[in-house]
Amino acid sequence: QVKLQQSGAELVKPGASVKLSCKTSGYTFSTSYMSWFKQIPGQSIEWIGMIYAGDGGTGYNQKFKGKATLTVDTSSSTAYMDLSSLTTEDSAVYFCARYYGGPWDFDYWGQGVMVTVSS
Amino acid sequence: DVVMTQTPPSLSVAIGQSVSISCKSSQSLVYSDGKTYLHWLLQSPGRSPKRLIYQVSNLGSGVPDRFSGTGSQKDFTLKISRVEAEDLGVYYCAQTTHFPPTFGSGTKLEIK
Secondary structure: OOEEEEOOOEEEOOOOOEEEEEEEEOOOHHHOEEEEEEEOOOOOEEEEEEEEOOOOOEEEOHHHEOOEEEEEEOOOOEEEEEEOOOOHHHOEEEEEEEEEOOOOEEEEEOOOEEEEEOO | OOOEEEEOOEEEEOOOOOEEEEEEEOOOOEOOOOOEOEEEEEEOOOOOOEEEEEOOOEEOOOOOOOEEEEEEOOEEEEEEOOOOHHHOEEEEEEEOOOOOOEEOOOEEEEEO
């Protein structure tokens, strides 16, 4: 069955960077798309961007350009998101989700990872 | 960006009742291929979102047929017939017709 396993919670200092991972199993990662999202607790969901594992091609929400960088490692079926120059406004839960071609929706989600930016 | 407006923001219903949630978009969600990429998700408390319905009316795998979706162009509805306790959480509509994908503000369903 399809699974997306995200890395553990992060506590980081302002100005630092953090790299989140999303390890997948149960489907052909190398020909799939992965999207990332931000959710501040109690608020709605924002789409950050997506990456095609086949060639590493990416698309970003303008709001997150320069903040998030998406990459993949097809040898381990893992997607990554780097968040840079963190501020308290980046404190949120971040999710990865498979972007499924055909329906073009987000059919499987990771469990989410809480990133807390605090000095 | 396409704005997705959901109403009501919250609902309180008894087990066995039926409810409807509205989602309206600021632009038509019909893509150039003729398909409509409007989807519904449920985020149960403390959990990640879960796919319910894709492309307006198609049930996700394992989703009970108490859930149904209708609508077209800019106006969409999610209906839950015979609400069960496990249905509580926040329901989101989302569109992937236009770039970037956007989500509604959510409708919180509580059980009386």
